[in-house]
Each structure stands twice: as C-alpha cells, then as structure tokens.
Amino acid sequence: MADAARTLPTEPASGLVVAADAAGQQEVLTPAALAFLEGLHRRFDPVRQARLADRRARQARFDAGELPDFRADTRAIREGDWTVAPVPAALQDRRVEITGPVDPKMVINALNSGANCYMADFEDSTSPTWANQITGQQALIRAVAGDLEWTAPGTGRQYRLDPAANTVLIVRPRGWHLDEKHVQVDGQRLSGSLFDLGLFAFHNAAALHARGRGPYFYLPKLQSMEEAALWDAVLGHIETTLGLPVGTMKVTVLIETLPAAFEMDEILHALRGRIAGLNCGRWDYIFSYLKTFRRHRDRVLPERGQVGMTQPFLKAYSELLIRTCHRRGAHAMGGMAAQIPIAGDPVANNEALERVRRDKVREAEAGHDGTWVAHPALIPVAREVFDARMPGPNQLQRRRDDVAVDRDALLRPSIGTITRKGFDDNVEVCVRYLAAWLDGNGCVPIHWLMEDAATAEIARAQLWQWLHWGERCGDHGERPCLHLDDGTPIDGSLFDRALLGLPARLAGQNVAAAGRIAEAIELLDRLTHADDMPEFLTLAAYERLA
Structure with a gap:
C-alpha cells in the first residue's frame, strides 16, 4: 500500500474524530487511512442518505398497500441484449463457499478449510463492537500478508495459515443502512459500509491485485439499482485513488431483499463492469418479505421452520436469479446451510447432514454455480453434491429459459x-x-x-x-x-x-x-x-x- 498511500493526504482533515480506542488501532487507522475514509464520506455520504430516504419512502408506499413490481422505467434494461464483464479466473469456480465472522481464529480456519472461497463477514455474523472491527481488519491485513497466527487463551493451542491453502478471500462490509458510530466527520457518523470496505481496500487492494485475487467483495442488503450504482461509483473512486485499473474490484451482490428481486437485471447492469454474480441470501430475503409486508394481513408467513426453499415464492426467486444471472454471464450462487455438527447423537447428525445434502442437490440441479455453508464439516457434503452434478467450474451454460416468473409468483405467501x-x-x-x-x-x-x-x-x-x-x-x-x-x-x-x-x-x-x-x-x-x-x-x- 505504500505507493498508493503516497498519493493521499498524510493527515485527516480536522473534521474527522475517532471516539474510541482498541488494541492495534494505530496499525489500522493510520493518518493516511483516516484521510482516505474521510474523503469517501465527504464524497458519497450525501448520496447514501438520499438512497436511504428512497427506501423509507418506498416502504411507506408498501405499508399503504402498494405491492412490489418490476419497474416500467427500466424495461429496456431487462429486455436488452447485454452481458457483464468477464469473471476473473480466481472466481470461475465457487462451488463451495464458507462464511463467518472476522476474528483471527475464524479467518485462519476458513482459509484453511478447503472451501473455494471464504466470505469474511463484517455484517450479519459480526457484532460491530469497536474492538471486533479493529481486530477483524488486523486479521485480514495479516491474512493477506500470509502471516496471520493466533493462540487460544487458556489452552495455548496455536492456529496458523496453511501456506498451501488456496481459498479465495471475499469480504462483506456492512450494509448501507448501518453507521460506524466511533468515527465521525463534522459530527456525522461514517457509513459502516465505507468504513469496512474502504479500510480493507486501502490496506490490501494492491497486494491482492498483484496476485490476481481481487480484491473481491459481497455487497449486502441492496434494494435498488440506484444503490448498486452508488457502490459502482464508490469502487471506481477507490480504484482511481489507489492507482488500480478500473474494474479490478469485483463484487457479488446478495439478493436478500424483496425489492431487489424485481431489479436483478438492473443491479447487474449498474455494476456490469465489475460484478461476478448474484447470491440467494435466503434468510435475509425471508426477513425482507416479512418487513415489506408488515402491514399486509394476507401475507403473514407461517413459522420459520416451514418457510423453506421449496415454498413457491422462494423457488420462484431462486430460479429467476439463476435465469437472470446466466443470461448475463454472471454466477448464480446458492444459499446458506446453517446446520452445525450435532455432537453425541450420530443419528440426529446424519439426519441433519441429509437435509443439507438434499438442499444442495436442489440448488445444483436447479443450475446454481455454487453454495454457502456455515461450518467446515458441511464442505465435503456440498462439494460431493456439486462435483457430481457440475463437472465444469460453473453452470453458466444452463440458461434456464424455461423459467417464467411474474410478480405474483414472487409475492405468493406460504401456506403453513x-x-x-x-x-x-x-x-x-x-x-x-x-x-x-x-x-x-x-x-x-x-x-x-x-x-x-x-x-x-x-x-x-x-x-x-x-x-x-x-x-x-x-x-x-x-x-x-x-x-x-x-x-x-x-x-x-x-x-x-x-x-x-x-x-x-x-x-x-x-x-x-x-x-x-x-x-x-x-x-x-x-x-x-x-x-x-x-x-x-x-x-x-x-x-x-x-
């Protein structure tokens, strides 16, 4: 990062205040890094606030009875003949991805797990205490450098990165709606998104680019093409500021909100120079369905355990995602298997693994290009399923032109x-x-x-x-x-x-x-x-x- 940092101010402007302290903070929040973050805030936070206001206005319309639908003003994008930029070699095969928080032990175990990719998660699986944010950034800096180690308190057990490990690192920052309260500019909180992604890119982008490993990101909680366009502008600005070729930073967008399901083509188009795929963020998607229709009595869902991916509205969403992605040359990633090993009960454990296997068979046979697991023990199960049904690195050749999904299919409530x-x-x-x-x-x-x-x-x-x-x-x-x-x-x-x-x-x-x-x-x-x-x-x- 030294060469890129020389193009930046060496001190943050007087408007930036860090109102917290944590071990290792000086290593992460250097004066140049803070100046970089302040520049991101001043340039992009007004647009972020406008996009969040758009969300609130749309939700008010849903509360009043309006239903989500495909946009009339973007019909030409949906019907147009275009594709996204080529997917880089390191992201061609993503058949099994493991996800988890960014503490040092998890980072080491995930990168050593044998999964194709590890999504280091600053969002849903990390509690954003200041200590966790700083420790997570430190861990990723050292992981990229290849020298991350961790010793378990009490037992003294040591964890080290395997030099032979080839798992690709992908980072998920917090969503646009979340702030980082410990860093303020002129009394306004910094965006959690800009803090997480910006800080990681500042410290690691040059090294990853030199190795053909990105940097790569998962972008969460998007609700519209305009929010995707904001990310595209942020990433382009970061590339220019850090001296990287435009399009170096690749992203995968999680389709985990109901409004975004109606704008998948548009989101791909807004990010077409840097997007690698879309992901079925199934759990957040169910949450978004509930939140979107919080005032709609006729769309109350049954209990969570009965709302699986075979429910019609979820099946329609996942198949539309596959069709949309493959038509545009992007990967269609499957959802999370949240099961963990059941210790001491082999019968129950085998039953749980069989449920995972059936879920992954459904995904692979539908045409997904890969899937997520939450625990290393599930990697062999998911890999066996996809290896048997996906001999190549992905299934982009499966266009799924048989899929025809309209608004009502995406909105149909579950029975239970x-x-x-x-x-x-x-x-x-x-x-x-x-x-x-x-x-x-x-x-x-x-x-x-x-x-x-x-x-x-x-x-x-x-x-x-x-x-x-x-x-x-x-x-x-x-x-x-x-x-x-x-x-x-x-x-x-x-x-x-x-x-x-x-x-x-x-x-x-x-x-x-x-x-x-x-x-x-x-x-x-x-x-x-x-x-x-x-x-x-x-x-x-x-x-x-x-």
Missing part, C-alpha cells in the same frame, strides 16, 4: 401453521442471539443451527407481525385473529408468558452471554410491542455496544 414450539423458539432465538450480540458475538450456535443477524431478524419480525395481526386483525378489529395451531390466540399475553418463562426454559443450558439475557428480554419486549416494526433489530441494539 404457527405452533407453540415455533412461537417459543422464535422468542428463544431472538433473546439468545441478542444477548450474545450485545456481548460482542454475532454468530451463535442455537439448537444445532448457526444463527446470525439474518435468522434472528426472521424470528423478531415474525413475532412483531404475528402479535400485531393477532391483536388487530380485520379492518376494524373483527375476528378471527391469528391463532396457534392448537387454537390459542396469538396476543400480547402469549408473548409475555413466553418471555417470562424463558429464563426457566434456559436454566441448566450452556447459554452464551447468560449475563445479558435480562437486557435482551427487555429489548425484544420493547421492539415487539412497538407500534411500528423497527427496520432492523441491530439498529437499536447497536447503541448499547462499546
């Missing part, structure tokens, strides 16, 4: 029920995840699933929607209201009893961050009883983080 166990499990997952997140851990094993912010958001959004429609159903409060499958009304008392009974339910279990459970219960209680569904669980919780 809400059981008492499903209701109580949502409460438990929310509280346990929130407690761990507040304690600095953004990726939490609960009931043999790796829960992150996306899955917790599903549970939280469902609780809000069920409770509000259970108590306020009908145009004027008429019955019938929502019920559990045993006939129990879903109302405030049912939720309150579940919260009150949770400490006893958790007693004797090995619960992460048990000391934060009461705080998490209070926060979930407040958010669920709020008249308006909060946009994101993590926005309110973030103010409580160090």
Whole structure:
C-alpha cells in the first residue's frame, strides 16, 4: 500500500474524530487511512442518505398497500441484449463457499478449510463492537500478508495459515443502512459500509491485485439499482485513488431483499463492469418479505421452520436469479446451510447432514454455480453434491429459459401453521442471539443451527407481525385473529408468558452471554410491542455496544 498511500493526504482533515480506542488501532487507522475514509464520506455520504430516504419512502408506499413490481422505467434494461464483464479466473469456480465472522481464529480456519472461497463477514455474523472491527481488519491485513497466527487463551493451542491453502478471500462490509458510530466527520457518523470496505481496500487492494485475487467483495442488503450504482461509483473512486485499473474490484451482490428481486437485471447492469454474480441470501430475503409486508394481513408467513426453499415464492426467486444471472454471464450462487455438527447423537447428525445434502442437490440441479455453508464439516457434503452434478467450474451454460416468473409468483405467501414450539423458539432465538450480540458475538450456535443477524431478524419480525395481526386483525378489529395451531390466540399475553418463562426454559443450558439475557428480554419486549416494526433489530441494539 505504500505507493498508493503516497498519493493521499498524510493527515485527516480536522473534521474527522475517532471516539474510541482498541488494541492495534494505530496499525489500522493510520493518518493516511483516516484521510482516505474521510474523503469517501465527504464524497458519497450525501448520496447514501438520499438512497436511504428512497427506501423509507418506498416502504411507506408498501405499508399503504402498494405491492412490489418490476419497474416500467427500466424495461429496456431487462429486455436488452447485454452481458457483464468477464469473471476473473480466481472466481470461475465457487462451488463451495464458507462464511463467518472476522476474528483471527475464524479467518485462519476458513482459509484453511478447503472451501473455494471464504466470505469474511463484517455484517450479519459480526457484532460491530469497536474492538471486533479493529481486530477483524488486523486479521485480514495479516491474512493477506500470509502471516496471520493466533493462540487460544487458556489452552495455548496455536492456529496458523496453511501456506498451501488456496481459498479465495471475499469480504462483506456492512450494509448501507448501518453507521460506524466511533468515527465521525463534522459530527456525522461514517457509513459502516465505507468504513469496512474502504479500510480493507486501502490496506490490501494492491497486494491482492498483484496476485490476481481481487480484491473481491459481497455487497449486502441492496434494494435498488440506484444503490448498486452508488457502490459502482464508490469502487471506481477507490480504484482511481489507489492507482488500480478500473474494474479490478469485483463484487457479488446478495439478493436478500424483496425489492431487489424485481431489479436483478438492473443491479447487474449498474455494476456490469465489475460484478461476478448474484447470491440467494435466503434468510435475509425471508426477513425482507416479512418487513415489506408488515402491514399486509394476507401475507403473514407461517413459522420459520416451514418457510423453506421449496415454498413457491422462494423457488420462484431462486430460479429467476439463476435465469437472470446466466443470461448475463454472471454466477448464480446458492444459499446458506446453517446446520452445525450435532455432537453425541450420530443419528440426529446424519439426519441433519441429509437435509443439507438434499438442499444442495436442489440448488445444483436447479443450475446454481455454487453454495454457502456455515461450518467446515458441511464442505465435503456440498462439494460431493456439486462435483457430481457440475463437472465444469460453473453452470453458466444452463440458461434456464424455461423459467417464467411474474410478480405474483414472487409475492405468493406460504401456506403453513404457527405452533407453540415455533412461537417459543422464535422468542428463544431472538433473546439468545441478542444477548450474545450485545456481548460482542454475532454468530451463535442455537439448537444445532448457526444463527446470525439474518435468522434472528426472521424470528423478531415474525413475532412483531404475528402479535400485531393477532391483536388487530380485520379492518376494524373483527375476528378471527391469528391463532396457534392448537387454537390459542396469538396476543400480547402469549408473548409475555413466553418471555417470562424463558429464563426457566434456559436454566441448566450452556447459554452464551447468560449475563445479558435480562437486557435482551427487555429489548425484544420493547421492539415487539412497538407500534411500528423497527427496520432492523441491530439498529437499536447497536447503541448499547462499546
């Protein structure tokens, strides 16, 4: 980075303030790096704020009864004959990608895992404490340099990068809606997106480019082509500032919001010089469906366990993504398998692995070019499935011209029920995840699933929607209201009893961050009883983080 840094100011302007301190901060937040971040903020934050205002305005229209649809003003893009720029060699084969937070142990294990790619996640699986952000950036700097090591406290076990490992690093910054409160410019918070991606690029882009490894990024939570165009402008500016050829930085966009599903062609087009593919971010997509239709009684979903990828609206979304990507020369990545090994119960473990295998068979046979796993133990399962069905590096030749998806197919609600166990499990997952997140851990094993912010958001959004429609159903409060499958009304008392009974339910279990459970219960209680569904669980919780 030394050559690129010489083109930048050596000191940040007086308007930038870092209001926190963490071990190793001086290594990451050098004067030149801070000046670089300040330049990004001043150039792009006004546009970011405008795009966030667009989101709020569109959601208000959805709340008033409007339905998402394909845009009339971009029909020419959807119907045009164009393709994206060629995908680089390092991203041609992405059949198995592992994802996880950015702590040093995870970075080492993921890069040594044998997966084709590792998505280092500053977003849904990282609790954005200041210490976690600095430690994560340090870990990635050292991983790119090849000298990352970590020693486990207590046991003294040492972890080192395998020099022979060939896993490709992809970084996911936080979404446009998230701020980095510890860095302010003229009293305004820096964008979490610009902080995460900008800082990583500043320190690592030149080295990765020299090795033909990017840098590469996953871009989360986009809702429109205009938001994609903002990313394209940011990345182009970074390339120019750091002296990289335009188009060096490649991205994959997660289609994990319902509005984005109607703009997949447009998002690819906005990023056509640097996009490698789209990803089925299934858990966030379900959350987005819930949030988009929070005021639509006719689109309330059943409990989370019944909303799988074979449900018609999810099947339509994934197949449309494959068709759109392959038509444009981009990869269509499958979704996350959140299962983790079930220790001490080989029968249950084999059943869980079989569910993963069936899910990956569905993805490979549908035409996906690769998939995600949350745990190294799932890599062999996913690889075996894709190796058997995808002998080449990808399936771009499968155009899926048989897929015809209209608006109604993407919006069709699921059929199912809400059981008492499903209701109580949502409460438990929310509280346990929130407690761990507040304690600095953004990726939490609960009931043999790796829960992150996306899955917790599903549970939280469902609780809000069920409770509000259970108590306020009908145009004027008429019955019938929502019920559990045993006939129990879903109302405030049912939720309150579940919260009150949770400490006893958790007693004797090995619960992460048990000391934060009461705080998490209070926060979930407040958010669920709020008249308006909060946009994101993590926005309110973030103010409580160090």
